[in-house]
Amino acid sequence: MTVPQRRKSDLFPPVPAALPEGDDEDRLLHAVEGAATFGLSPVVLSLAALDWAVHLANAPYRRLHLARLWVEQWRRLMAAAAGEPAITPSPGDHRFSAPAWRQFPYDLLHQAFLLTDEWWGRATTRVRGTTPVNERIVAFSARQWLDMMSPSNIPWLNPEVIEATRTSGGRNLVQGFCNFLADLGAGEGSRAAARFAVGRDLAVTPGKVVLRNDLMELIQYAPATSSVHAEPLLIVPAWIMKYYILDLSPENSLVRYLVRQGFTVFCISWRNPGADQSDVTFDDYRRLGIIAALDVIETITGTAKTHVLGYCLGGTLSVIAAAALARDRQDRLASLTLLATQTDFTEAGGLQIFITESQVTFLEDIMWARGTLASTQMAGAFQLLRSNDLVWSRAVRNYLLGVQDQPNDLMAWNADATRMPYRMHAEYLRRLFLDNDLAEGHFPVDGRPVSVDDIAVPMFIVGTETDHVAPWHSVYKLHLLNKGDITFVLTSGGHNAGIVSEPGHPNRHYAIKRRPVRETYIGPDEWLTEARQRDGSWWPAWSEWLAERAGPKVEPPPMGGGRKGSKPLADAPGTYVFEK
Numbered sequence: 001m002t003v004p005q006r007r008k009s010d011l012f013p014p015v016p017a018a019l020p021e022g023d024d025e026d027r028l029l030h031a032v033e034g035a036a037t038f039g040l041s042p043v044v045l046s047l048a049a050l051d052w053a054v055h056l057a058n059a060p061y062r063r064l065h066l067a068r069l070w071v072e073q074w075r076r077l078m079a080a081a082a083g084e085p086a087i088t089p090s091p092g093d094h095r096f097s098a099p100a101w102r103q104f105p106y107d108l109l110h111q112a113f114l115l116t117d118e119w120w121g122r123a124t125t126r127v128r129g130t131t132p133v134n135e136r137i138v139a140f141s142a143r144q145w146l147d148m149m150s151p152s153n154i155p156w157l158n159p160e161v162i163e164a165t166r167t168s169g170g171r172n173l174v175q176g177f178c179n180f181l182a183d184l185g186a187g188e189g190s191r192a193a194a195r196f197a198v199g200r201d202l203a204v205t206p207g208k209v210v211l212r213n214d215l216m217e218l219i220q221y222a223p224a225t226s227s228v229h230a231e232p233l234l235i236v237p238a239w240i241m242k243y244y245i246l247d248l249s250p251e252n253s254l255v256r257y258l259v260r261q262g263f264t265v266f267c268i269s270w271r272n273p274g275a276d277q278s279d280v281t282f283d284d285y286r287r288l289g290i291i292a293a294l295d296v297i298e299t300i301t302g303t304a305k306t307h308v309l310g311y312c313l314g315g316t317l318s319v320i321a322a323a324a325l326a327r328d329r330q331d332r333l334a335s336l337t338l339l340a341t342q343t344d345f346t347e348a349g350g351l352q353i354f355i356t357e358s359q360v361t362f363l364e365d366i367m368w369a370r371g372t373l374a375s376t377q378m379a380g381a382f383q384l385l386r387s388n389d390l391v392w393s394r395a396v397r398n399y400l401l402g403v404q405d406q407p408n409d410l411m412a413w414n415a416d417a418t419r420m421p422y423r424m425h426a427e428y429l430r431r432l433f434l435d436n437d438l439a440e441g442h443f444p445v446d447g448r449p450v451s452v453d454d455i456a457v458p459m460f461i462v463g464t465e466t467d468h469v470a471p472w473h474s475v476y477k478l479h480l481l482n483k484g485d486i487t488f489v490l491t492s493g494g495h496n497a498g499i500v501s502e503p504g505h506p507n508r509h510y511a512i513k514r515r516p517v518r519e520t521y522i523g524p525d526e527w528l529t530e531a532r533q534r535d536g537s538w539w540p541a542w543s544e545w546l547a548e549r550a551g552p553k554v555e556p557p558p559m560g561g562g563r564k565g566s567k568p569l570a571d572a573p574g575t576y577v578f579e580k
Helices: 023-037 042-057 060-081 106-123 132-148 159-168 171-185 188-195 254-260 282-301 313-327 349-354 357-370 375-385 387-400 409-415 422-434 472-476 524-530 539-547
Strands: 207-212 216-221 233-236 265-270 306-311 333-339 459-464 486-491 509-515 532-535
Touching: 023 357, 042 060, 042 132, 042 357, 060 106, 106 132, 132 349, 132 387, 159 171, 159 387, 171 387, 207 282, 216 282, 233 282, 233 313, 254 265, 254 539, 265 282, 282 306, 282 313, 282 422, 306 313, 313 333, 333 539, 357 422, 459 472, 459 539, 472 524, 486 539, 509 524
Parallel strands: 233 265, 233 306, 306 333, 333 459, 459 486
Antiparallel strands: 207 216, 216 265, 486 509, 509 532
16 A cells, blocks of 8 residues: 655645735844944854854864964063063054053053954964955954953053043043043034034035935036136035035135136035935936036036046946946046045955945845934944044043044034935945946946946046055056046045145145056056155146146136026025035
């Protein structure tokens, strides 16, 4: 007699179609988790630690090497006790630069910490088999814990704090506590914003809003010369922060500088999106931003071509828009200037630490629940990349030494953060950071891919030496994606301070070199040895480059009038810049 076989469907009956899959509930759970973990996925951290630990456990000879290295670190520390310096901080580490740290016992204390830090750096890197992504996460996590445990952060182990407390009778700690309460209530950025107000101290270059839509306001700046170059300039800033990074105080405003050089300048002021704009796409920023601006600029000026400057994410969007225009044979751009802009994201700096499939999915769930990515999470991510300088050193200075930082215009701008729409930011993280679609020719515009190599206008590209967001080697990779006329500049400073580098700014320098069309590629390090080194600001070199391509001098165009006779909507800086 044959025994009937039970079918798989009998053992595991199908789930009723009406039963929810639980995705939405899980997303809400992840959003709650994100509030407690500052947006970092606990799964990502756990899997990275497990990957590293298991591979290290299966590498007995590597563990033996690390044990020997630990003994060597102790030997170096004992030598330091006998008067021989064991280790010196890295060039950018100023925590132990005060003379008091070179006196006993603080010299041994900080050298013990640096030796431990060096050992953990070796232990968390080059463990065979660990994926590069997980290695970066483990090394980053170890760095955060070590920076937190530095003796410079502990008041009774920091000789500077001890001396300040002794000489002031503890007033430094009282003042530090007052600083802490002030930051807790309003924040350092709020104090800077009170000192530097938008429309009063910042973003005061005269102009008019000549276009307003759901995503941006377009500002046309009033001419400062009797004649201007025939072809106008459009500035496309990043929408991660407010546009006036390029129009700070009058003395360091790039917009004001350009107007005084005889250029007709337009600038996009992006809206600070709310939850009602969660479905705004990356391409919406191209259509309602750059393309809409070009249409209005052509109407006002009567010129068919516009020079475009893109900064950071605004630069990436400008490249995509330029590639799409070239693909569709629309000859609307005269040149393209890119500031700290990435087009190939394989070496995208410190932010790569946060970009994995699991982490992006976790962020998507957080943004899905809120409609946007909160500005505090963006700011927190950037601070973590340089927690030593931006978190702990500042905390020691403000809360333990009682020294309050003097607010400046850049601090006020930095505190004026914006949100990111859910859909746009998800597309940005996935298509550019995670999949690198733009560099690989897969990024679609209107359903068809675009190629950076199609862009045929001359380009001026600026990278900064200490950029932790868009490292200059990554910015330089545009040379691999486009064979056109590229002038590359490497300037001193970081992602923001290197760009806001007005003439007369002390201790500034830059290197510059042009690569003509179709010339043989050279690598970034070789480029640096061949480039001309100059002192001062890069602004005049770019202004001269732009003037050579912007046409003859003509009478300034009307302010927002154009051939259709439309009236300006408001005075600069407009209304969107004030949205919180």
